[in-house]
Amino acid sequence: MKAAFLSIGDEIVGGLTVDTNSGFIAGELRDVGVEPVAGFSVRDDEDEIIRAFRQALEQAELVVSTGGLGPTVDDLTTACVAKLAGREMVLHQPSLAAMEERFRVRGIEMPANNRKQALFPRGAEVIPNPNGTAPGFICPVLTDGGTRHVACLPGVPRETRHMVAATLVPWVAARQPGRRFLSRTFSTVGLAESRIDELLAGAIRPDEARVAFRASFPRMYVRLTVDGAPGERLEARMDELEARVRERLGDAVYAVGDEGLEETVGRLLRERGLTLAVAESCTGGRIGDRITDVPGSSAYFLLGTATYSNDAKAAVLGVSPQTLARHGAVSTETAEEMAAGVRRIAGADVGLSTTGIAGPGGGTEEKPVGTVCIALVWEGGAWSRRYDLGAREREWIKATTAQLALDRLRRWLLNPD
Amino acid sequence: MKAAFLSIGDEIVGGLTVDTNSGFIAGELRDVGVEPVAGFSVRDDEDEIIRAFRQALEQAELVVSTGGLGPTVDDLTTACVAKLAGREMVLHQPSLAAMEERFRVRGIEMPANNRKQALFPRGAEVIPNPNGTAPGFICPVLTDGGTRHVACLPGVPRETRHMVAATLVPWVAARQPGRRFLSRTFSTVGLAESRIDELLAGAIRPDEARVAFRASFPRMYVRLTVDGAPGERLEARMDELEARVRERLGDAVYAVGDEGLEETVGRLLRERGLTLAVAESCTGGRIGDRITDVPGSSAYFLLGTATYSNDAKAAVLGVSPQTLARHGAVSTETAEEMAAGVRRIAGADVGLSTTGIAGPGGGTEEKPVGTVCIALVWEGGAWSRRYDLGAREREWIKATTAQLALDRLRRWLLNPD
Numbered sequence: 001m002k003a004a005f006l007s008i009g010d011e012i013v014g015g016l017t018v019d020t021n022s023g024f025i026a027g028e029l030r031d032v033g034v035e036p037v038a039g040f041s042v043r044d045d046e047d048e049i050i051r052a053f054r055q056a057l058e059q060a061e062l063v064v065s066t067g068g069l070g071p072t073v074d075d076l077t078t079a080c081v082a083k084l085a086g087r088e089m090v091l092h093q094p095s096l097a098a099m100e101e102r103f104r105v106r107g108i109e110m111p112a113n114n115r116k117q118a119l120f121p122r123g124a125e126v127i128p129n130p131n132g133t134a135p136g137f138i139c140p141v142l143t144d145g146g147t148r149h150v151a152c153l154p155g156v157p158r159e160t161r162h163m164v165a166a167t168l169v170p171w172v173a174a175r176q177p178g179r180r181f182l183s184r185t186f187s188t189v190g191l192a193e194s195r196i197d198e199l200l201a202g203a204i205r206p207d208e209a210r211v212a213f214r215a216s217f218p219r220m221y222v223r224l225t226v227d228g229a230p231g232e233r234l235e236a237r238m239d240e241l242e243a244r245v246r247e248r249l250g251d252a253v254y255a256v257g258d259e260g261l262e263e264t265v266g267r268l269l270r271e272r273g274l275t276l277a278v279a280e281s282c283t284g285g286r287i288g289d290r291i292t293d294v295p296g297s298s299a300y301f302l303l304g305t306a307t308y309s310n311d312a313k314a315a316v317l318g319v320s321p322q323t324l325a326r327h328g329a330v331s332t333e334t335a336e337e338m339a340a341g342v343r344r345i346a347g348a349d350v351g352l353s354t355t356g357i358a359g360p361g362g363g364t365e366e367k368p369v370g371t372v373c374i375a376l377v378w379e380g381g382a383w384s385r386r387y388d389l390g391a392r393e394r395e396w397i398k399a400t401t402a403q404l405a406l407d408r409l410r411r412w413l414l415n416p417d
Numbered sequence: 418m419k420a421a422f423l424s425i426g427d428e429i430v431g432g433l434t435v436d437t438n439s440g441f442i443a444g445e446l447r448d449v450g451v452e453p454v455a456g457f458s459v460r461d462d463e464d465e466i467i468r469a470f471r472q473a474l475e476q477a478e479l480v481v482s483t484g485g486l487g488p489t490v491d492d493l494t495t496a497c498v499a500k501l502a503g504r505e506m507v508l509h510q511p512s513l514a515a516m517e518e519r520f521r522v523r524g525i526e527m528p529a530n531n532r533k534q535a536l537f538p539r540g541a542e543v544i545p546n547p548n549g550t551a552p553g554f555i556c557p558v559l560t561d562g563g564t565r566h567v568a569c570l571p572g573v574p575r576e577t578r579h580m581v582a583a584t585l586v587p588w589v590a591a592r593q594p595g596r597r598f599l600s601r602t603f604s605t606v607g608l609a610e611s612r613i614d615e616l617l618a619g620a621i622r623p624d625e626a627r628v629a630f631r632a633s634f635p636r637m638y639v640r641l642t643v644d645g646a647p648g649e650r651l652e653a654r655m656d657e658l659e660a661r662v663r664e665r666l667g668d669a670v671y672a673v674g675d676e677g678l679e680e681t682v683g684r685l686l687r688e689r690g691l692t693l694a695v696a697e698s699c700t701g702g703r704i705g706d707r708i709t710d711v712p713g714s715s716a717y718f719l720l721g722t723a724t725y726s727n728d729a730k731a732a733v734l735g736v737s738p739q740t741l742a743r744h745g746a747v748s749t750e751t752a753e754e755m756a757a758g759v760r761r762i763a764g765a766d767v768g769l770s771t772t773g774i775a776g777p778g779g780g781t782e783e784k785p786v787g788t789v790c791i792a793l794v795w796e797g798g799a800w801s802r803r804y805d806l807g808a809r810e811r812e813w814i815k816a817t818t819a820q821l822a823l824d825r826l827r828r829w830l831l832n833p834d
Contacts, residue, residue, distance in 0.1 A: 284709025
C-alpha cells in the first residue's frame with residue numbers, strides 16, 4: 001500500500017509551524033508495510049485543499065491529512081473530503097455526546113460551533129480522540145484508480161500520535177490480511193549511525209528485518225521490523241534478532257524501547273537502592289536537569305552542584321587548592337575530588353562529576369576546547385577519564401559530556417567494580 | 418509574488434528527517450512580500466520530482482526546492498530542472514574551482530563524482546555555498562503562465578539558511594523594484610500570543626506593518642515588517658512602531674532580535690558587574706544549564722545547586738529545619754532561605770531560587786502539582802512569590818518555572834530595589 005501525506009493550515013505553509021506529523025505517521029505506517037510516496041502542505045482554502053487531496057490520491061491508495069478539524073470557520077478538512085467523496089455530512093451522535101461530556105466535566109458550556117466537529121461524511125469510520133475535541137475519520141473516495149481512502153487527523157501532535165497508534169495503524173494492518181508486523185526499538189549510546197550500520201550489516205540480512213535509524217542528538221535509536229504470515233511466531237524471530245543485535249552492539253544498547261539514559265540510570269539506581277549526587281562544571285546543570293526530568297527522581301537524586309569557578313569548587317565541594325593549582329580545574333584529579341566532595345556532602349552512594357572546556361573561549365594548547373574530564377566515586381572506589389572531544393560547538397560539547405557521564409554511571413551500575 | 422516549496426529526498430518522505438527548510442524559507446520570503454501558497458515533498462525519483470515541480474509551478478511564480486544537490490546517483494534535482502526547463506547542463510568553472518580549492522585546503526583529493534555539483538542548467542544563476550560543496554541555482558522555466566523561476570538549494574539547513582539570506586532574499590527583493598522591506602524581531606516573555614495580538618491590535622494598523630508571531634516554548638517572538646518605496650525612511654518608521662510596541666507590551670519585551678532570557682540576563686549582569694548564584698529544586702539544574710549555554714558565563718555565574726531533598730536544602734544551603742517543618746519545602750520562606758544560602762556560600766551579589774511540585778506525584782490539596790515558589794535575594798533586600806501554574810506536564814512546569822525565575826532576575830536587574 002502506498003501512502004501520501006497532506007498537512008493543512010496557513011501556519012504550516014507560512015512557516016510558523018513545522019509539520020512533524022507527516023514524518024511521524026510515515027514512520028509508523030512503514031512499520032506495517034506501507035510505502036510513503038509524497039507529502040503536500042496547503043493553506044486553509046477549500047479549492048487548494050481539494051486539489052491537493054486529488055493530487056495525492058493519484059499517487060497513493062491512502063492519503064493521511066492532519067489539521068483543519070477544529071471548530072472555526074477556517075477548519076475546512078471535513079467539508080472538503082465530503083465534497084471530494086460526493087457524500088453528505090451527517091451528525092455522529094457518539095462523538096457529539098463525548099464532546100458534550102468533555103465540556104460538562106470541565107463545567108464549561110459547549111460553544112455552538114463545536115457541534116461541527118461531530119459532523120462526518122456519510123459512511124466514514126470515526127476515529128475517537130480521547131485527548132481533544134476533534135475526532136478524526138477514514139473515508140472511502142472513488143477515484144480513477146478505484147476506491148481509495150482518506151484518513152483525516154487533527155493537527156495537534158499529541159492527539160494525532162495517539163490516534164495513529166490506536167486506530168490508523170491497526171486499520172492499515174487489518175487491510176493486509178496475509179501479513180503481520182512486529183517492531184522493536186533499541187536505544188543506543190556511543191556509536192554513530194554509520195558504525196551501527198556496519199556492525200549490523202553482516203548480522204541481519206535485508207530479508208530478515210527492516211533496519212531503521214532515528215537520531216535525536218545525543219540519542220540514537222535502531223528499530224527492527226519483521227513481518228510474516230499470520231500464525232508465524234514473529235516474537236520468537238524478533239527475540240532471535242535481538243540476541244544478534246546485542247551480540248554485535250554489546251552494551252551500547254542501553255534500553256529496549258526509546259528512552260533516555262536518564263530513565264535507564266534512574267531505574268538502575270532504584271533497583272539497586274542507591275542514591276546519587278552530581279558535581280557539574282562544564283555541563284552547568286544539564287545532568288541534574290535531565291535526571292530530574294524523570295518523575296520520582298527525588299527518590300535517588302540527592303544533590304546537584306554547578307561549580308563554575310575554582311573558588312566554588314574549593315569552597316563548596318572541598319576540592320583542594322593544591323590540586324587546582326597543580327593540575328588545573330580541568331583534570332581527572334579535580335574531577336575525582338569534585339565527585340568525592342559532592343558525594344560526601346550529600347551523603348550519597350555515588351558521586352558523578354564533569355569538568356571541561358566547552359568554549360568557544362578558554363582553550364589552551366595543552367587543554368584545547370573540547371577537553372573534558374569525567375569522574376565517578378563510590379564507596380571504596382573511583383574512576384576518572386579525560387576525553388578530547390575536539391573544538392566543536394559549545395552546545396555539542398555540553399550535550400556530549402552529559403551523555404558520556406550518564407553512560408559511565410549506567411555502565412558502573414550494571415557492573416560495579 | 419507567490420512561492421511554493423519542494424523538499425526532495427527519501428528521508429523526508431519516509432519520516433526519518435523533518436523538513437525545517439521549507440518553513441524557514443517561507444518565513445524569510447514573507448518578509449520581502451512573497452505569499453507562500455503550498456508545499457510538496459517527494460522521493461529521490463526523477464518522474465516524481467518533475468511532476469512535483471510542475472504542480473508547484475502551476476500555483477506559484479517561484480518554486481524553492483531543497484535537497485538532492487549532492488554528488489551521488491540519487492541526487493537528481495539539477496538534472497530534473499534542466500529537463501523541466503529544456504536546457505542542457507553546462508559546467509560552471511568558478512564553482513568547480515571553489516570546490517577543488519575546498520578539497521585542496523583539507524588535503525583530500527576531490528572524488529570524481531563531486532564534479533557533478535558544478536553542472537547547472539544553461540542560463541541558471543548560481544548561488545554560492547560557502548559552507549558546503551553544493552552550490553544552488555535559480556533557473557527560469559517557461560510555463561503556460563509565462564516565465565517562472567525555480568530556486569534550488571541544498572538540504573543541509575545551515576548551508577541553506579545562509580544562502581537564503583545572502584542570495585535568495587535579495588534576488589526576490591530586487592524583482593520588486595518599487596518596494597523595500599525592513600523587519601525587526603522582539604523577544605517577549607510572560608504574554609500569550611493571543612494577548613500580544615490583542616494589545617497590538619489597536620496600536621499597529623495592518624497597513625502600517627505586518628505582525629507575525631513565532632512561539633518556541635517558552636520563548637515568544639513578535640516580528641514586524643514594513644515596506645515602502647525606495648527612498649522612504651523605513652528605519653525611522655520602524656523606530657516609531659517599536660516605540661508603540663514597547664508602550665503596549667512594556668517590559669514584556671526583553672530584547673530586540675531573537676535571543677534567550679539567559680543571554681539578556683547575562684548581558685545585564687555583565688553591564689552591572691554583578692555575580693549570580695542559583696539554588697534550584699524543582700527545576701533540577703535547568704536554570705544553571707541555560708545560564709551556562711551562554712559563552713563567557715563563567716564571568717558572572719559562580720554557583721548552582723540542585724537540592725532535591727530537605728536534607729540537602731538544610732545541609733548544603735543552610736535552610737533552617739524549623740522553616741522546612743513549619744512552611745514546607747515548597748514555600749516562599751524556604752525559597753528565600755535557599756536564595757540567601759546559595760548567595761552566601763558562593764559570595765555572589767544575587768541569589769535566585771526555585772522550589773515547587775513538578776508532578777505528576779507529590780501534590781497535596783493545599784499545594785497541588787504546579788505550585789511553585791521563586792525567590793531573589795540581594796544585598797539588603799529580598800523578593801519571593803508563590804505561583805499556581807496548574808496541574809500541567811512535568812516538563813512544562815520545569816520550563817515555565819525556569820523562565821519565570823530568569824524573568825524575575827531580569828526585571829530586578831533593570832530596576833534593582
